[in-house]
Amino acid sequence: MFTGIVAAVGRISEIHPLGSGPDAGLRLTVHAGGLPLQDVAIGDSIAINGACMTVTQKTEHTFCVDVSRESLNCTVGLEHEGEVNLEKALTLAERLGGHLVSGHVDGQGTVSYFAEVGESWRLDILAPASLARYLAYKGSVVVNGVSLTVNSVTDHAEGCTISINLIPHTIEVTTLKHLAAGVRVNLEVDLIARYVERMLSLTALPG
Secondary structure (H helix, E strand, O other): OEOOOOOEEEEEEEEEEOOOOOOOOEEEEEEOOOOOOOOOOOOOEEEEOOEEEEEEEEOOOEEEEEEOHHHHHHOOOOOOOEEEEEEEOOOOOOOOOOOOEOOOOOEEEEEEEEEEEOOEEEEEEEEEHHHHOOOOOOOEEEEOOEEEEEEEEEEEOOEEEEEEEEOHHHHHHOHHHHOOOOOEEEEEEOHHHHHHHHHHHHHOOOO
16 A cells, blocks of 8 residues: 655666567666665565556665566556656555555546646646546545645546646656646546445445
8 A cells, every 4th residue: 555645756767578479568677766775675565656566676776676568558657767756655654644545557647738827736637437437526546656636527528637736845756747738647546436436336236
């Protein structure tokens, strides 16, 4: 589990195929940036742009993860070198500054608007119809591993557009500063919303 509070911006520095076939995954070497790795062990989980990955190797400043083709098909931002948001798995001794995040990306959205508005930034994302029912006014959503609050939801045939306000601190300490209209992002909806939908669907069944 994670909180969606990005601990550091790292960088995917090396990419190596895990095979030669079309279903082969990738081995990523990630420079951890300001994320301390002293307490990270082989087998621990680290969220990379919101996707939970298992550490397979580590040095003082880098770690490696193996990403399956299935994970690559469901996410964006893991198939090329560049900056990524990093967060180590939550422990029971830490404050839950964001919200409960599983690190399992539910789908991808597309940025439709990103611009500075006054002292903050406005981010609009087109979410697919499969995720629209989980997104609500003042609810939580994870964008590339960052826990954010939805300011408004506009429904339409393709899904919905969510509008989010980003404070300067979030822009400064995450990779969201690099977003632009047309860029695809990883989305994870609120964990509680998924359970609520499941419970409601079961109560509607006969018997």
